[in-house]
Amino acid sequence: MAHALAVHALEKRYGSVEALKGVDLAVEEGELVGLLGPNGAGKSTLVKIAVGLVRATRGRAEVVGARAGSRAARAELGYLAELFRFPGWYTADEVLALHQRLTHSTGGAAERKRLLERVALADASDRRVDGMSKGMQQRLGIAQALIGSPRVLVLDEPTSALDPAGRRVVRVLLEELRSHGASVLLNSHLLSEIELVCDRVAILRAGEVVAAGSPAELSRPRGVELETDEGVRTVEGATREDAARLVAEAVAAGRRVYGVRVLTSTLEDTYLEAVGDEVS
Amino acid sequence: MSSVFTIAGYGFREAVRRKVFAVVVLLTAAFLALFWLANHYVFTRLSTISPPADVHVDTRTFAGAFLLGLAMFATLFLGVVLAVFLTLGVVTGDAERGLLQPLVVRPIGRSTLLLSRFLGAAAVCIVYVLAVYGIALAIIDLTGHWLPPSKVAPGLELAGGVVIVIALSILGSVVLSSTANGIAVFMLFGAGLTAGLLGTIGHALNSHSIEHASKVAAWALPFEALYQDGLRLISSDASGLTGFLLQLGPFGGAYVHGWGIRVWSAGYLCVALALALLAFSRRDL
Ligand SMILES: Nc1ncnc2c1ncn2[C@@H]1O[C@H](COP(=O)(O)OP(=O)(O)O)[C@@H](O)[C@H]1O
Ligand SMILES: [Mg+2]
Numbered sequence: 001m002a003h004a005l006a007v008h009a010l011e012k013r014y015g016s017v018e019a020l021k022g023v024d025l026a027v028e029e030g031e032l033v034g035l036l037g038p039n040g041a042g043k044s045t046l047v048k049i050a051v052g053l054v055r056a057t058r059g060r061a062e063v064v065g066a067r068a069g070s071r072a073a074r075a076e077l078g079y080l081a082e083l084f085r086f087p088g089w090y091t092a093d094e095v096l097a098l099h100q101r102l103t104h105s106t107g108g109a110a111e112r113k114r115l116l117e118r119v120a121l122a123d124a125s126d127r128r129v130d131g132m133s134k135g136m137q138q139r140l141g142i143a144q145a146l147i148g149s150p151r152v153l154v155l156d157e158p159t160s161a162l163d164p165a166g167r168r169v170v171r172v173l174l175e176e177l178r179s180h181g182a183s184v185l186l187n188s189h190l191l192s193e194i195e196l197v198c199d200r201v202a203i204l205r206a207g208e209v210v211a212a213g214s215p216a217e218l219s220r221p222r223g224v225e226l227e228t229d230e231g232v233r234t235v236e237g238a239t240r241e242d243a244a245r246l247v248a249e250a251v252a253a254g255r256r257v258y259g260v261r262v263l264t265s266t267l268e269d270t271y272l273e274a275v276g277d278e279v280s
Numbered sequence: 281m282s283s284v285f286t287i288a289g290y291g292f293r294e295a296v297r298r299k300v301f302a303v304v305v306l307l308t309a310a311f312l313a314l315f316w317l318a319n320h321y322v323f324t325r326l327s328t329i330s331p332p333a334d335v336h337v338d339t340r341t342f343a344g345a346f347l348l349g350l351a352m353f354a355t356l357f358l359g360v361v362l363a364v365f366l367t368l369g370v371v372t373g374d375a376e377r378g379l380l381q382p383l384v385v386r387p388i389g390r391s392t393l394l395l396s397r398f399l400g401a402a403a404v405c406i407v408y409v410l411a412v413y414g415i416a417l418a419i420i421d422l423t424g425h426w427l428p429p430s431k432v433a434p435g436l437e438l439a440g441g442v443v444i445v446i447a448l449s450i451l452g453s454v455v456l457s458s459t460a461n462g463i464a465v466f467m468l469f470g471a472g473l474t475a476g477l478l479g480t481i482g483h484a485l486n487s488h489s490i491e492h493a494s495k496v497a498a499w500a501l502p503f504e505a506l507y508q509d510g511l512r513l514i515s516s517d518a519s520g521l522t523g524f525l526l527q528l529g530p531f532g533g534a535y536v537h538g539w540g541i542r543v544w545s546a547g548y549l550c551v552a553l554a555l556a557l558l559a560f561s562r563r564d565l
Contacts, residue, residue, distance in 0.1 A: 014564075051385045053565040071387055079385045084378040087290075089297045101286045102386035144382060 002065030004183030010059035034194035037204035078150035088130030105148035227259040288400030323424035344426030351416035359442035373458035434510035441503035447552035472504030
């Protein structure tokens with residue numbers, strides 16, 4: 001079966017800037033994949049190619065088997081751009097109605113009401129966009145991306161303008177989407193968010209995937225640190241299960257044990273290790 | 281098809297909100313009021329006017345055609361203003377503001393989207409140009425009891441000229457920011473006027489090379505040629521044709537006319553639109 005979204009050896013040059021240097025990435029049906037990376041890593045470029053806004057310099061991008069940017073591909077997609085705006089004179093309800101017409105959605109007023117409720121904008125349906133906060137506009141953007149229940153959802157920094165409560169709304173929504181089998185590609189620089197909701201994470205740095213795997217794989221134990229009269233020693237690869245045995249062995253060998261610590265690396269450690277000291 | 285109406289309506293609503301129509305309606309009302317006043321004074325003092333010696337037509341025809349020629353120029357100018365304001369930021373301007381991206385990723389696609397914006401703007405401008413031209417004709421008829429031999433065709437040619445400007449403005453919007461595009465299109469329009477002016481000068485100086493330059497420019501910017509063709513139509517059965525025509529307005533050289541330029545204009549429009557679609561299809565947003 002076709003991937004929900006896939007890119008192969010994807011390259012993009014903007015003049016002399018190499019934004020993507022051969023990226024492979026796939027989102028399977030029903031999978032929620034997070035794309036992490038510092039600013040300028042190429043996350044937005046990758047999703048813009050996937051949704052057909054930007055042309056790849058080399059390589060392939062497909063959505064449910066259709067060439068990215070083709071009509072068939074666009075019909076399967078819901079997209080929230082990183083930087084977007086809706087016309088200020090439209091109400092929330094009108095924005096959704098416009099996109100219903102453009103997606104040929106037959107959901108009608110019921111769909112609009114349901115989507116506004118899901119992004120906590122139920123009371124704002126008659127509110128004009130230029131009277132909304134950035135966070136409200138972003139939630140409206142998410143509702144817009146969900147019009148017509150697309151099979152593949154591409155969200156570029158969907159929570160960048162949201163407060164903690166707004167982020168929670170989005171997290172709940174993403175979990176709900178996953179339980180309904182939607183496929184999602186989510187760009188973010190918020191590790192905690194990605195860690196909480198994503199099945200798989202790819203870390204992008206300077207246009208290349210430098211780490212990929214499930215959040216659990218990327219935050220795997222790093223060993224056990226033992227402090228004895230000989231000093232501090234780290235046993236690489238050891239886990240929590242090994243801690244008691246390591247202490248017993250040290251004691252049996254006549255060492256005095258002052259402390260033992262199980263080292264686990266968080267996704268954040270992996271991320272920082274992967275992207276180096278680059279400041280986002 | 282329904283998407284075409286959706287996008288055309290979207291553009292229309294944007295124009296209403298940006299007060300484009302309010303400005304143009306105000307300018308138009310001011311022009312028509314002045315135009316009525318001018319007609320009123322000219323035709324009540326017709327006996328005091330005498331056409332130039334090289335123009336062999338009666339005074340009423342001379343005055344009527346002269347005033348209508350001015351009205352046609354004003355209509356073209358106002359139509360171009362409307363056209364430019366409706367379309368100057370259709371691609372780059374809207375993309376820079378982030379308005380375009382959510383629409384482009386929808387199934388409608390880029391070509392239909394751009395054509396819808398073109399059709400919406402064209403529909404508005406055609407109605408506008410024909411209305412202003414029609415009102416100007418009515419004013420001349422009411423105040424001076426004169427009508428040109430050809431009544432409808434000049435209005436259609438003005439509308440055609442404005443539609444060409446829309447296509448150029450949309451093409452420009454693919455590669456230029458709103459401000460740069462607005463300036464570029466008005467400069468093209470100005471270049472067209474200069475071509476007409478050159479024709480007038482060339483005639484006055486009896487210089488064939490200047491006339492030739494004017495002709496080349498009119499073919500290159502056929503909205504000007506269509507306007508010139510329209511001027512010719514409002515005076516088509518008058519004698520002393522060229523000399524008479526050149527008095528109609530400073531910007532009407534009236535050397536370029538006939539079916540050749542009309543067909544050329546239609547082809548030019550298609551090429552400009554095709555280039556806009558091609559450029560848009562390849563543009564990163
Ligand atoms: N339209 C553009 N023109 C030129 N360079 C661009 C353009 N868009 C992005 N870039 C460059 O490409 C690189 C990747 O950008 P982007 O994909 O936006 O990164 P991210 O979303 O990870 O922050 C950056 O160096 C950025 O400056
Ligand atoms: Mg980005």
